[in-house]
Amino acid sequence: MSAPARPRAAVVVTGSELLTGTIPDANGPWLSRELSALGFEVSHVLVVGDRPGDLAAALEFVRDAALVVTSGGLGPTADDLTGEVVAAFAGVPLELDERMRERIAGILEAWARRTGFGGPALEEANRKQAMVPRGAIALDPVGTAPGLVVRTPGPLVVVLPGPPRELQGMWPAALAAGPVAALLAGIPRAPARHLRFFGLPESEIAATLRTVDVGDVEVTTCLRRSELEVDLRPVPGDEDAADDLAAVLAERHERHLVSMDGRTTDEILAGELLARGWTVATGESCTGGMLASRLVDRAGSSDYVAGGVVAYSNAAKTDLLGVPAELIAAHGAVSPEVARALADGARSRFGADVGVGITGVAGPGGGTEAKPVGYVCFCVTTADGRVIARDPRLPGSRSDVRERSTDLAMHLLLRAVRG
Amino acid sequence: MSAPARPRAAVVVTGSELLTGTIPDANGPWLSRELSALGFEVSHVLVVGDRPGDLAAALEFVRDAALVVTSGGLGPTADDLTGEVVAAFAGVPLELDERMRERIAGILEAWARRTGFGGPALEEANRKQAMVPRGAIALDPVGTAPGLVVRTPGPLVVVLPGPPRELQGMWPAALAAGPVAALLAGIPRAPARHLRFFGLPESEIAATLRTVDVGDVEVTTCLRRSELEVDLRPVPGDEDAADDLAAVLAERHERHLVSMDGRTTDEILAGELLARGWTVATGESCTGGMLASRLVDRAGSSDYVAGGVVAYSNAAKTDLLGVPAELIAAHGAVSPEVARALADGARSRFGADVGVGITGVAGPGGGTEAKPVGYVCFCVTTADGRVIARDPRLPGSRSDVRERSTDLAMHLLLRAVRG
Structure with missing residues (x-):
C-alpha cells in the first residue's frame, strides 16, 4: 500500500571524547527517540570529532534531511567549533549577539560566586559562546551555552549544547521556535506500538514474523535489561495493521509477555x-x-x-x-x-x-x-x-x-x- | 612541525533500535577506543537503521577511510542486512559457506537443547548467517553470527555482530586476520597520556591550555562520573610535548588531580x-x-x-x-x-x-x-x-x-x- 512518507531527520553529535571511546554518547539516542516520537524517520546518527572538516562533511552528508539536530561543540574550549561550522554551512557570518553576551555574563557571574572559579577564563568563554550566525534564532542557555535554530539552503539545523541536561532542558524551546514549529505542524502522526517480553530470544519473534502479513509496519527488536522490546511503527493510516500484529505477537508468546503498552x-x-x-x-x-x-x-x-x-x-x-x-x-x-x-x-x-x-x-x-x-x-x-x-x-x-x-x-x- | 599522519578509521553501527532511541549504542564507543589505541584517527561513528539504502550511503560516506568496522545486522531477522550490503559495496556476490553453516548448526543445536527453543526458526537463521561475500574471510562466531573481513575497492571492511559481548569476543580474531594485520603493521604508535581531575571545570583546563604551547598534541576533555578526563594524544615523534603538557596541567591543577596515568x-x-x-x-x-x-x-x-x-x-x-x-x-x-x-x-x-x-x-x-x-x-x-x-x-x-x-x-x- 502507499502511504505518506515521514520526513527524515538526522542527528550530528560532536565530541572527540566520543570517538576515542572515553564516554558513550547519550544525546544521539535521546534525540533519536524524541524525533521518532514526533513522527520523523531518523536516517542517521553521526558522531564526529571536534575537527571542523569532519563536522562540515557530516552536515553535507545529511543535507537531504528535513531537519538536522547537532549536539555539542558550543563550549568554551578551542575545540568547540559547531557555531562556526554551521554558519559556514548556512553561508552566513557569525556575529556577536550583545543581548546573549549579557545573559551569559550574568549566568557566569553567579556560577563564579558559587564555585570560586572566575576571571579571564570566563570572560573569553562568554564572548565565544555569544557568537551567533546572522539571521539565526538564539535559544536561551540552560547551562551557559545558547542554542541555535539556523535556516540553511538545505535542512533546518538546530544546534544544541553537549551536556545532556542542557540539551534536554533546551529541547522544548527548540521545538517551539518558529521554523521548527512550522515543520512539525506538517507531520502526520502514527504512534508506535511497544511490546515487551522477558526471556524470549529474538529468533522466535523473527520466526513468528515470517508467518504473518506484516504490511507496512516497521518492526524493530531490541534486547535490554533481559527484556526483548518489540516496536511496531505503522505508516500513518495503517495503524490497524500494527494493532493486529501486536495482538498476534502477544498471543503467540504469551508466556513471555511483560506488557503490550511498553511498560517495563x-x-x-x-x-x-x-x-x-x-x-x-x-x-x-x-x-x-x-x-x-x-x-x-x-x-x-x-x-x-x-x-x-x-x-x-x-x-x-x-x-x-x-x-x-x-x-x-x-x-x-x-x-x-x-x-x-x-x-x-x-x-x-x-x-x-x-x-x-x-x-x-x-x-x-x-x-x-x-x-x-x-x-x-x-x-x-x-x-x-x-x-x-x-x-x-x-x-x-x-x-x-x-x-x-x-x-x-x-x-x-x-x-x-x-x- | 610535520609528522606522519595516522590512517583514518570509521565505525558504522547498524540497528533501527539505536535510532529510535530504545537503547544507547555500546559498540561505537568501544570500537572507537580500540581503534584510537591502535593508532587510527577515528573520523566518524555513524549509526544507521536497518535499511539497506542508508547502510550503503554510510559506507559510501566513509569510503576514504583506510578501515571501516561495522557492527550489527548479522542476526536472524529480516532486518539484518549487513552482509548483503557490504557484498554489494565490495562488488561481489554472497555465497553459502558450507563449513560455516555446519559450525553454526552445531552451536544452535547445543543452544536449542539448553533453552528448548528450536525447529524451523533456527534452520532459517542458520542458513542466512552462513552467507559470506565471495573472497571474504569469515570469522568464527562467538554467539551464532560469524564476522567478516572484506576487501573492497575502497576501505578494508570488518563486519562484526551487534551484541557487545560477541563483538568484543571476536575482535582479537578480526585484528589477526591477514589484511587487518598487514594494515596495523604499517601504523606508527604514539601512546596517549591520560590525566584525571575531580571537581575541576573544563573551562579551567581551557584557560591553562591558552597559556602554553600545546604543539601538535591533540587534547580532548571529557567529564564522566564527576571526573574530568584529559587525554593528550601526540603525533608520533612528538611524545615529549605530551609529557611536558601533562606536567604543566598536573602542576597547575594539583589540588584536583586524581591521577596522571589514567587510573580512576x-x-x-x-x-x-x-x-x-x-x-x-x-x-x-x-x-x-x-x-x-x-x-x-x-x-x-x-x-x-x-x-x-x-x-x-x-x-x-x-x-x-x-x-x-x-x-x-x-x-x-x-x-x-x-x-x-x-x-x-x-x-x-x-x-x-x-x-x-x-x-x-x-x-x-x-x-x-x-x-x-x-x-x-x-x-x-x-x-x-x-x-x-x-x-x-x-x-x-x-x-x-x-x-x-x-x-x-x-x-x-x-x-x-x-x-
Whole structure:
C-alpha cells in the first residue's frame, strides 16, 4: 500500500571524547527517540570529532534531511567549533549577539560566586559562546551555552549544547521556535506500538514474523535489561495493521509477555506494590546493592522499598540477616537454601511484605565444578507464604552476571507480587 | 612541525533500535577506543537503521577511510542486512559457506537443547548467517553470527555482530586476520597520556591550555562520573610535548588531580584498601545501594568490601545501623549528624575499618527550603579516628543526584583512606 512518507531527520553529535571511546554518547539516542516520537524517520546518527572538516562533511552528508539536530561543540574550549561550522554551512557570518553576551555574563557571574572559579577564563568563554550566525534564532542557555535554530539552503539545523541536561532542558524551546514549529505542524502522526517480553530470544519473534502479513509496519527488536522490546511503527493510516500484529505477537508468546503498552517490569512492579500497599526488602550478595539501587531508581520508591542489606561476607549474612552459620556450612554461601534465608531474613529484619535473596558466583574467580561462575540462586518470599526460587547459570562477564541477576530478580519479584 | 599522519578509521553501527532511541549504542564507543589505541584517527561513528539504502550511503560516506568496522545486522531477522550490503559495496556476490553453516548448526543445536527453543526458526537463521561475500574471510562466531573481513575497492571492511559481548569476543580474531594485520603493521604508535581531575571545570583546563604551547598534541576533555578526563594524544615523534603538557596541567591543577596515568578513583581506592588490608562498609539512604554496588563492581572486591545497609526508612536506620531515633528527631533524617551515625553504624555492624554514610534529598519531591532537592550529607569515618564530612547541594535530576552522590562518596572514601 502507499502511504505518506515521514520526513527524515538526522542527528550530528560532536565530541572527540566520543570517538576515542572515553564516554558513550547519550544525546544521539535521546534525540533519536524524541524525533521518532514526533513522527520523523531518523536516517542517521553521526558522531564526529571536534575537527571542523569532519563536522562540515557530516552536515553535507545529511543535507537531504528535513531537519538536522547537532549536539555539542558550543563550549568554551578551542575545540568547540559547531557555531562556526554551521554558519559556514548556512553561508552566513557569525556575529556577536550583545543581548546573549549579557545573559551569559550574568549566568557566569553567579556560577563564579558559587564555585570560586572566575576571571579571564570566563570572560573569553562568554564572548565565544555569544557568537551567533546572522539571521539565526538564539535559544536561551540552560547551562551557559545558547542554542541555535539556523535556516540553511538545505535542512533546518538546530544546534544544541553537549551536556545532556542542557540539551534536554533546551529541547522544548527548540521545538517551539518558529521554523521548527512550522515543520512539525506538517507531520502526520502514527504512534508506535511497544511490546515487551522477558526471556524470549529474538529468533522466535523473527520466526513468528515470517508467518504473518506484516504490511507496512516497521518492526524493530531490541534486547535490554533481559527484556526483548518489540516496536511496531505503522505508516500513518495503517495503524490497524500494527494493532493486529501486536495482538498476534502477544498471543503467540504469551508466556513471555511483560506488557503490550511498553511498560517495563520496573514500572509494573512499582504499580503492583503500591496497589497492595506492600514493601520490599533485599538481601544481596553477588549483586552487591544493584537490586536495591534499581528499586530505588524510581521517584516515590520510599513508599514501597523498606531497605536492604548487602551481605557480601558470611559473617554479614549471619549477623545482619540471621542466616544460620550452620546453613552456610551445610550448603555453601551460594545455595538455594541460603538464598531463601536471605529473603526471609531481609523481610523479617525490615518488617517488609516481600523479601528477595540473591547469592551467586559473579566471577571471574571463585567458581567450582558444582557451582561455576554465573551460578546464581534467587528466592522471593512474601508474608502471605508465596515462595519463588530459581538457580540458573547466567552467561557472561562479572558485570553481565550481576546485571542479569538484577534483571531476573526484578522479574521474579513481579511474579511473586502478582501471585 | 610535520609528522606522519595516522590512517583514518570509521565505525558504522547498524540497528533501527539505536535510532529510535530504545537503547544507547555500546559498540561505537568501544570500537572507537580500540581503534584510537591502535593508532587510527577515528573520523566518524555513524549509526544507521536497518535499511539497506542508508547502510550503503554510510559506507559510501566513509569510503576514504583506510578501515571501516561495522557492527550489527548479522542476526536472524529480516532486518539484518549487513552482509548483503557490504557484498554489494565490495562488488561481489554472497555465497553459502558450507563449513560455516555446519559450525553454526552445531552451536544452535547445543543452544536449542539448553533453552528448548528450536525447529524451523533456527534452520532459517542458520542458513542466512552462513552467507559470506565471495573472497571474504569469515570469522568464527562467538554467539551464532560469524564476522567478516572484506576487501573492497575502497576501505578494508570488518563486519562484526551487534551484541557487545560477541563483538568484543571476536575482535582479537578480526585484528589477526591477514589484511587487518598487514594494515596495523604499517601504523606508527604514539601512546596517549591520560590525566584525571575531580571537581575541576573544563573551562579551567581551557584557560591553562591558552597559556602554553600545546604543539601538535591533540587534547580532548571529557567529564564522566564527576571526573574530568584529559587525554593528550601526540603525533608520533612528538611524545615529549605530551609529557611536558601533562606536567604543566598536573602542576597547575594539583589540588584536583586524581591521577596522571589514567587510573580512576575506583582503581586507586581498591589498591589503597588492599595495601592496608582494610575493609569498607556502607550505610546508604538516598543512593539506595548504588555506592555498595559500585564498590562491588571490581573483581576481587570481597577482599575489601564488608557489606552495606540500604537504610531507606528511619526505622531501618535505627534498627539495622543503630542510628538513635532521638538523633533523627533532633536533626532530621537528612543531616550531617545522621550521616555520621550511618557511617559509624555501618563500620561497627560489619566490623569494618572504614564506614561511609550518605543521606540526602534525591527528589523530585521531599525538598524543603532548608533542605532542598539535591542536598546530600556525607560522612566517612575510620577505625583509627579519621572523619571526613561534606554536605553539598548537588544539581540535577533524581538520578543525577544519586549518581553524583556515589561519585563524591568514592572520592571522599579515597581521601579518608589515603589520610
